[in-house]
Amino acid sequence: MASIFDWIAAARPKTLGAAIAPVVVGCALAAKISGKFDWSLALCTLGSCGALQIATNFFNDALDSLKGADTHARIGPRRITASGAASAKAVNIAAWLMLAVATLLALPLFEARGLPILFIGLPSLYFCFGYTGGPMPLAYRGLGELFVILFFGFVAVTGAAFVQTGEWYEAAVVAGFQIGCLSTVLIAINNLRDVEEDRQTGKKTLAVRLGVGFARVEIVTLVLAAHAAGVYWFQQGWPRAFTLPLITLPIGLFVAWRVIIEPPSRGHNRLLAMSGAQLLAFAGLMCWAIVKAKDVMP
Template structure:
């Protein structure tokens, strides 16, 4: 039973789930300045977001396997299908179940909070499924990165904020940008690492379209620009000045950049670059959340 649980946790890529947790939490925390914080709606919103992300992770694993993109030589997926720990049918079924649960929760939230949440929910559900699902298969057409930015940046932050306040706030949109960029960097790190393998598979990720050198530059921009944006927002008083403490995570970003540079000599430096990027996103986002909470208290 314990081993089976570990396999499923690996399948959903537990390390990546901060991609949902951070934006939903930031949206709710920001909202507490304008309305009473509702813990029940926060938990429900978080569940919907987690179901969306885990379903996307599982369905992309299935689709990458059946499309012969994931092989024993690739790093991109969780590896549970390749290693025969779970079969493709189990992964697809679990992904569809989680997507359905997320949609049902989304419908409840839309019923409670109105048409704007329904609109965001439809975008989220269709976007998550279409990441690798037919007919759009957005990841394979170089559109995975912008999709991830939209879903795990503005959509989740703004949706979480709106559920708490019934308002659309420019600050919630602005602060979603650095979070969305860091979350997108997780995906881009994965695509950058697998660029040569994916080329053999015949797909067109963003990294393949722009080439390795430009792909590296995009990664640098994705993980460094959030620090610039947060600094600007803090200095202009749009977020608490205390939020500048996020800068203490900058060495982690620079470490990842060094790994990219070292990868010219050996791809082993990139084996866990997606996990290291997820760790950076989690640290940056957690510190940002804590800084906002403390600024409201003091």
């Protein structure tokens, strides 16, 4: 029988920064630009996004095991279903419960902002399952990275800002790209680490389709692109929103260097944790710079 620690591990805490970072950045942008901030809406947004992330991880755990993508040869962290600690049925039920939590927390957002929340929410709910399951599972078609940069980048940041103000901001799109790139680093490292197992089990990630060399270039490019896009903040008169997050660049460069020189192995689990830490630090420093900016963006 699975312990509470097994369930916590199944939620994959190292990846939860991908749900936290975009919401925090979107809320900070909205508060600075509009001068308004609603704590209740912010907490509901954060809770709903976190529940969606956990649901995605649970579905991935259960469905990968059922499809044979997680085996005893796995070099990534222990999976609750594949290890036999919990049944696929139990993990699937837990995933659906997390979707229910996400939906309940989204009700105040719908009440505040109306149909746009529905247009954002319904695809988000579906792709928590559709990432690994359904007629065209994204993770098995090499579309996992696209899903992450879209939903945990653009949609999450712009959506969080919209919830606060009812407005869509160009700055949120740029921030969404930056956060999306660093969030995508997490899945790219995961896919690089598991490339051999995925190749043997028919899970056609980009690392499997295009090779280890591509996966390494992808990770380096995502790290650099996230910081390079910060030039936008200089142009808008918020230079610290570019310079402060640069403090985290050495972490990204170290991760990039290690994935280049180190063959896919258990060592990538440490790099995954470091990338998650960089994402949160990057988002925190960006928020600090935005909130402390002297002028409101024109």
